[in-house]
Amino acid sequence: MACDLSLYLASKSPRRKDILEQLGFHPIVLANNDHTLRNFQGDEVQLPNETPQDYVERIAREKAVIALGKIQAQALPLLPVLSADTTVIADGLILGKPDDETQAQDFLRRLSGKEHEVRTAVCVGTDVDNLLMRVSISTVRFKALTETEIRSYVRMAEPYDKAGGYGIQGLAGAFISEIHGSYSGIMGLPVFETCELLKSFGLDLFAD
Numbered sequence: 557m558a559c560d561l562s563l564y565l566a567s568k569s570p571r572r573k574d575i576l577e578q579l580g581f582h583p584i585v586l587a588n589n590d591h592t593l594r595n596f597q598g599d600e601v602q603l604p605n606e607t608p609q610d611y612v613e614r615i616a617r618e619k620a621v622i623a624l625g626k627i628q629a630q631a632l633p634l635l636p637v638l639s640a641d642t643t644v645i646a647d648g649l650i651l652g653k654p655d656d657e658t659q660a661q662d663f664l665r666r667l668s669g670k671e672h673e674v675r676t677a678v679c680v681g682t683d684v685d686n687l688l689m690r691v692s693i694s695t696v697r698f699k700a701l702t703e704t705e706i707r708s709y710v711r712m713a714e715p716y717d718k719a720g721g722y723g724i725q726g727l728a729g730a731f732i733s734e735i736h737g738s739y740s741g742i743m744g745l746p747v748f749e750t751c752e753l754l755k756s757f758g759l760d761l762f763a764d
């Protein structure tokens with residue numbers, strides 16, 4: 557008998573919901589209209605001496621912990637919670653979501669003509685003491701961008717809700733000559749790691 561593929565998704569990212577639904581899972585989004593989760597997003601700041609790996613794991617875990625608290629407070633039915641955090645790392649620096657056009661342009665100049673790294677941590681659990689984590693690491697190579705391409709790209713809505721200020725699944729795909737790793741991980745939710753984690757909590761896409 558096929559298992560129930562429902563889970564809570566502690567994320568406002570439409571990409572994460574789409575990927576889960578395309579796979580056949582039934583994500584119940586917790587972040588919508590939730591001020592705690594919204595406010596929390598604003599506090600994504602790297603701690604002194606924190607490595608990008610530690611950072612991405614900490615943020616993904618904190619998102620899951622907040623969601624689990626909400627589930628408990630509202631006595632919602634018990635289902636696994638999934639959270640994730642995607643971080644772009646260029647020249648050892650974490651590039652978050654650009655605040656404005658100037659910063660979006662700066663990010664693209666930094667990425668232009670070089671390789672950078674994208675790390676996505678996925679965290680799944682039913683309890684704060686029962687959280688599992690996997691991190692997908694990819695490298696992305698950008699072609700050398702012209703100033704016209706940079707200015708034209710940042711005039712679009714695409715960069716502003718995305719780590720590093722670009723979306724591989726959108727027009728920025730035209731700037732990317734090569735990737736190593738996970739396309740879905742760069743987009744915000746690595747399919748392989750996600751399925752492995754959800755399977756550990758009984759959500760098996762290939763169950764009889």
Ligand SMILES: Cc1cn([C@H]2C[C@H](O)[C@@H](COP(=O)(O)OP(=O)(O)OP(=O)(O)O)O2)c(=O)[nH]c1=O
Binds near residue numbers: 567571743
């Ligand atoms: C690099 C890259 C990132 N992104 C997105 C994925 C994530 O949604 C976003 C990184 O920000 P995150 O903080 O990981 O996620 P989020 O703020 O969108 O959602 P939440 O915190 O509620 O889970 O950047 C793309 O869509 N395409 C890309 O190529």
